[in-house]
Amino acid sequence: MANERVGGMALMLGSALSSQVGAATAALAFPVIGPAGVVAVRQWVAGALLLAAGRPRLRSFTAREWRPVLALALVFATMNLSLYTAIDRIGLGLAVTLEFLGPVAVALAGSRRLVDVGCALVAAPAAMVLARPQPTADYLGIGLALLAAICWACYILLNRTVGSRLPGAQGSAAAALVSALVYVPIGLVVLWLHPPTGYSLGEALTAGVLSSAVPFLVDLLALRRVPPQFFGLFMSVNPVLAALVGLVVLGQRLAWLDWVAIGAIAGAMVVASVGSWAFGTRSRTPRSAT
Template sequence: MTQVLVSAASNQTGAGLGAQAFDIVGPVGVVAVRQAVAAAVLLPVARPPLCRMTWTQWWPTLLLALVFGTMNLTLYLAIDRIGLGLAITLEFLGPLTLTLAASRTRPDVVTAILAAAGVYVLVLPGPADDVLGLALGLTAGVCWAAYIVLNRVVGVRLTGLQAPTLASGLCALGYLPVLVTITVAASWDASAVTRAVAAGLLSSVVPYAVDLVTLRTVTPRQFGLLSSAQPAMAALVGLLLLSQPLAVHEWLGIAIVIAANALAVATNATTAPTERAAGQ
């Protein structure tokens, strides 16, 4: 639970800082910097064994690199088009669907529904006629679910941070033309660089490391449910970092999400040994 909250707090703080650079370099530019920073920090530390990797290690890592690039880009583009609340709601449908699909007992289903209700109350998304924005948000949700599953796989097949490090490096190479284009166009200023780099550290490096460790101790179902803390943390970060006051329904949504996460932890304490044994 603590690890997921740390990941959520870091991720949402970085996203808030990165969004402040949208007007200067755009969502694509921020994503490009995020991946470059993640690769620059992680590669010297993890040092993936490229020459010794087998195909069973390569294929989930390659897919993880694709997910990294697609998930971040589609979410930022969705936020830019349909707003933070609706974008986060749509993205959370990914891990929520994963949780419901893996649920086998009534408490599992009740907890998942409670978390979904909390997120909905938190953001109270209104109608939107931006079909592309909606599609981008849903795509981010699919990527988030894939991220959970793939992190579970690569965490078993590669030691330490080798898999997310290599995936970040490959993703950074894919976004290299974007960095070159922005640099040539002289779009950068000190403020944009600082915010984009902070987004890379807080929204990529920290969550990648924490999530990988977490998924070695909990199942994808449990992780997907605990991810409901992300929208609640986004609201709190908005209050503390951006001085955005919270409405009554937002406080109520946060309370429901906290209750759902507490129930998930209680359920995890009694079912985790069985689930982990079944997954081995």
């Protein structure tokens, strides 16, 4: 049992690191094909992966099942574009941390315990610190990161609905397929206007694999070894990893106050998740898989 837990933690760490390295790799392609071009390629990779894994029986879907699937597809399409554009404008660490406020809000809103109120009182000022007025502040980038946070919160709630109406990964696979199809004309236009080099296309494909394919498959293996609540708890490492990867891979330096705020938001999620696990609540924070 202990070995399984350690193995699960190693898998989750590898998954989180893969996701952030994938985002950093995507940023390397931004100067050539832009965030929209990279997101299009990533959505195509995610759509192909989830279609093969979920094998949705699209013809058997009812209107009641299609409605949340289409809403989830819209969230997929918006979430990654807003996040990648935010990364291009404000950097990987700040963008991912602000996006992380979405699952933090869902986790805290699902409970009425005093400790969760305390977590909210820590996370909210920390977010204000990250978005504080500065001479070089990019408010559009901050707004896009917060839009990604809203999308992630919607992703969590919609996933629960889709999961209750469709078996297995059929709902997520159908949503990823629809989102990938939406990005076909967008991607073709962007890549026509901004012809990719071999390197930029390789970076976009690598980003799709590292940020979509690897986390999806590794998370499935990890969830066989650790409880879902612990999986949600471990996700709090993502903002810290994003800041570190942004520093090492992209040379994006943060002020010491930003590091404190990132740590505070990650810590709030840890405390909220530990409390939910200890008290047996049913909160769970799914990964932004596509």
